[in-house]
Amino acid sequence: MKVAIIGGTGYGAIELIRFLYNHPYAEIEAVISHSQSGRVLGAVYPHTDGLLEKPLEELVVEELAERVEVVFFATPPAVSKDLAPQFVERDVKCIDLSGDFRLTSPTDYQEWYGSPAADESYLKTAVYGLSEIYAQEVAGAKLIANPGCYPTATLLGLLPAVHAGLIEDRSIIVDAKSGVSGAGRGTSPSTHYPEMNENLKAYKLGQHKHIPEIEQILTRTAGHPVQVTFSTHLIPMTRGIMSTIYADLTRQVSTNEIIEVFKAFYREQPFVRIRMNGELPATREVYGSNYCDIGIHADKRTGKLTIISVIDNLVKGASGQAIQNMNLLKGWDVTTGLNYLPIYP
């Protein structure tokens, strides 16, 4: 199957290329980059030197739609909202790594993203591609809104507890921590090496655009409106997200019981691993891989549940999950082209 990647020189694209390079059934037909068109990828990213010889291309929708079955958008906000529909109309499946089709409410999009939303009919039909939860919907989708990195880690950590009624919805606090690659490839003073090295920063308290995305899914799961207190921190490392999640337990329940609930919830899911009692996951343990590792601690003293959920933000939080969704879309085994061990150390 032939696929194209639009937005070919960001970190999302380069990770898509890494996984597609070894995918047994999918082949990269075109990599689209407006800023670098005509150059080979190895000139932009020397680590691919000699491995992908096709030059980067300008986008011509009609022509590209003829050549490929699936298009991945690894584009900045507000790019795919106009482009993806043009491919869908031409029966090309779209997997959008940006946030343009994640929120079903155009008002929410306008409020949190600060620009007009995509056509509402597409917002309604787009499927939220949290693979473990919406596998069935993804399988039949035309347009997949690939989840954000923070929502992936946070929702995979929270949903079993919400689903089982273990926690008070009103009490959820998410202290999220991300490596710097989450900020993308564009330079900025705050991601300048001497400013970020040996440093730890909080940013955008209660204001991150991933908040409505998380709340939308929690609300859908709970059946009533759920809000979260959500904080984000930059960690002096390149990859990795940890969501440390706090909530009041609805009843007295042991760590072991909760672990069993989580294990049952993810029984069929090869990419979610629940740590045993007393063990907590570290981001390095999923580095470069599509795994989400989860640790559980119920605090008897305070009646609070703490959930630690870690992913590689560029893999399970972006490109890996996009490949997983492609596999679902095509009916391939979900681990196809993704069953690699994390790189350690």
Place this chain on the structure above:
Amino acid sequence: MKVAIIGGTGYGAIELIRFLYNHPYAEIEAVISHSQSGRVLGAVYPHTDGLLEKPLEELVVEELAERVEVVFFATPPAVSKDLAPQFVERDVKCIDLSGDFRLTSPTDYQEWYGSPAADESYLKTAVYGLSEIYAQEVAGAKLIANPGCYPTATLLGLLPAVHAGLIEDRSIIVDAKSGVSGAGRGTSPSTHYPEMNENLKAYKLGQHKHIPEIEQILTRTAGHPVQVTFSTHLIPMTRGIMSTIYADLTRQVSTNEIIEVFKAFYREQPFVRIRMNGELPATREVYGSNYCDIGIHADKRTGKLTIISVIDNLVKGASGQAIQNMNLLKGWDVTTGLNYLPIYP
């Protein structure tokens, strides 16, 4: 004034030496190290090469008590509990950087530290040296229990809010993050460079021995028992602690109003700086210095208060605060020997 440092080759001691080296009124008379006695400090710590020529000494209490006015303990747990009283009896003031005299309850010490507590009479008379809060008590103390690194960042961030009745005591959650130097100078697999670099780990959820220390002071301030949910994380950096603190607001109040409460609370305190609305402190901004920088965010949507409090764990969280307490003890200006800018970048 002549002082001695016991436990001379840990990170606490080496930072004490850095500040005492330039202190205008205090002089290092002796550095005690059982493991390295007889060697000069420069042989253990080449960065001090040529600067401190006196050899490290074995401890002889009677003799040392004659030579110095103040003894700093930068020792592992369960060392000072027997030694400090011997100096106090000889009218030598003690500033203990370990946790041996921080908990007033011997039962709590036994439970959280796993060994018998110090003599209860000393636990009762020891003053908890959180300099900004207990300046007066410190000034008259014989034995000062210098606060732990996490409690310093956490309590300085929480106390103005607790004091002003802004938050529900039962709702306090502390998501604490520390650089690796907090684990001390001893090697261990989890602090081996390849394991900790480009990694983010949660550890000891709800089980850190700094919890009873925090709760003791919150309880004292609130006038009734207060418990906290407290999590700790290792960050891939050497220095710095950030406590991200969450609590339910007792009433609707704006970020600006809370900032004013905090500014008023710390009006006379040169080492606590409150950021203006919209600004959040980063650990690098206090690196190597005795400052505690605090940022505030009240989330209107969820009614929660978030407080970001940062310190250098080895300075305000240990040796710097110990010097500050020595200054209080002697009636010197509190900034004496500590009024340096953070090192940036």
Place this chain on the structure above:
Amino acid sequence: MKVAIIGGTGYGAIELIRFLYNHPYAEIEAVISHSQSGRVLGAVYPHTDGLLEKPLEELVVEELAERVEVVFFATPPAVSKDLAPQFVERDVKCIDLSGDFRLTSPTDYQEWYGSPAADESYLKTAVYGLSEIYAQEVAGAKLIANPGCYPTATLLGLLPAVHAGLIEDRSIIVDAKSGVSGAGRGTSPSTHYPEMNENLKAYKLGQHKHIPEIEQILTRTAGHPVQVTFSTHLIPMTRGIMSTIYADLTRQVSTNEIIEVFKAFYREQPFVRIRMNGELPATREVYGSNYCDIGIHADKRTGKLTIISVIDNLVKGASGQAIQNMNLLKGWDVTTGLNYLPIYP
């Protein structure tokens, strides 16, 4: 084909396992670890949780020799020298990642390793597995001495120039720089995170045990004794080696001409990539992969050649090259199970 790994919990072993896990023709039959036998690998290395269920085993040579065709030794110095011959005698091929069979002279081994060498007959028949150079010998070997990490980066950078007579043998200086994982998994004060982070250290100037290994191959290539000045530095990163190599040019020759010599030399070699004029490789560009990337600069002003050669020390410098040698041994395409893109960023 079934293989075993001896020394199953070091970094060499864990990387072997990563590549073998996805190798299409080889299968891990046993992982031997004396210290951890009986435990599953996921209990030692949580990043493998759920992926390899066989418990780690004690070594029983006779029994293991029946079960496998190839044994990898990822053991500390002085272990394989006695063990490998026992497998060879039983017609099991051995690939030794330690230094025990790299030096053909027992005297050199004794001098640089400080313990008696392996049986001389094995030293003589062992093949030095620098895959690009000795592919033919490796294909017919019974016992392969897998090269050291520094020698791999250094020799791949030097050999084309030595072979072409471009440089004065007596003038070779190698300024080598390694990430900290090169020191292995054992803890030590110098690899304690707070000591190594934000630090740069030179160590073992002219005394590293990889020196005789490099000189042995240079001497073999040149046809007369060659010595090198060799320095090693620890870089605050986990993976990656860079050898910056200096030598006097024997004649005036341009950077472009030298690049052509190198490209011709490695024409058939998929894992060596020569950068174009003006481009220099960075260690991140080979991260996690089996590539060796090389950059060239001829300095007209001083008549010196500078060669920059980078590898991932744990892959091309250890386990990846071991897999490459296994492929050669079995006549499989050399890239089998190794044709992955580097992980970037």
Place this chain on the structure above:
Amino acid sequence: MKVAIIGGTGYGAIELIRFLYNHPYAEIEAVISHSQSGRVLGAVYPHTDGLLEKPLEELVVEELAERVEVVFFATPPAVSKDLAPQFVERDVKCIDLSGDFRLTSPTDYQEWYGSPAADESYLKTAVYGLSEIYAQEVAGAKLIANPGCYPTATLLGLLPAVHAGLIEDRSIIVDAKSGVSGAGRGTSPSTHYPEMNENLKAYKLGQHKHIPEIEQILTRTAGHPVQVTFSTHLIPMTRGIMSTIYADLTRQVSTNEIIEVFKAFYREQPFVRIRMNGELPATREVYGSNYCDIGIHADKRTGKLTIISVIDNLVKGASGQAIQNMNLLKGWDVTTGLNYLPIYP
């Protein structure tokens, strides 16, 4: 004494401010920043919050010349070459941290800096401020060209050997390694955190503009033209430079003898420390301080001398040495305001 800093928001300026803040005799009268004039420093650099209340100013030469005795230029290339003469004419001493007055030959400046040099009369009278070597000239200077970071580490390491005739001038190779702060505060793709973290890069082989500066001083010292092969590398850390220097020994001489030569050469110099035989300095051991630490290894096998010289690039390699030069200029003890211990760890 009142001083001004021009170029007030770069790393050079912020370090000048750190040292001047505690200098007993000098006082910051004005900090000039065109881009940020009118703001207080704490708004640009939160780590100085509350400590320096004067707003940043626009430059008005006539007026500033009345207010201060010394002006520090912490400006990009090609700024001070026109401005400094205007202050010198008004009898204000200038200490220039940029490269504008370091090269005595206008042709060299044009060639290496790519723009026209300063007025030749000023190039001739400017004193090269390598404090340990040219203390006397600095004391009488009107305009001091503060050395570059690489030249400071390299020349302090080389000069004793050159002076004593220990090494062949034609054989000098400098493998220099720098933390990323050396690239300044401006953002660029190559200093973007995710690109530089866990990475090691060589750059500008034989082309760095510090080369003519080093050769000029070596030539002056040797009495005949000396050229060096000079390579630069970016290390994933914020601060620190290491120059690993290689040269052929002119005669057989032991490491101990060379150490004695170096110790004698720097006998009167408090900021240069020579390590004993077998010990090599690390950059962390001078972090934040004005020290230059040097290690020596003579390789008997190859007849080469290796010298390891480390500094903090922002201190001894820039602002610290500028303060040292101010002290020399005013006849104050050279350590005034600089006698702090390095920060460790």
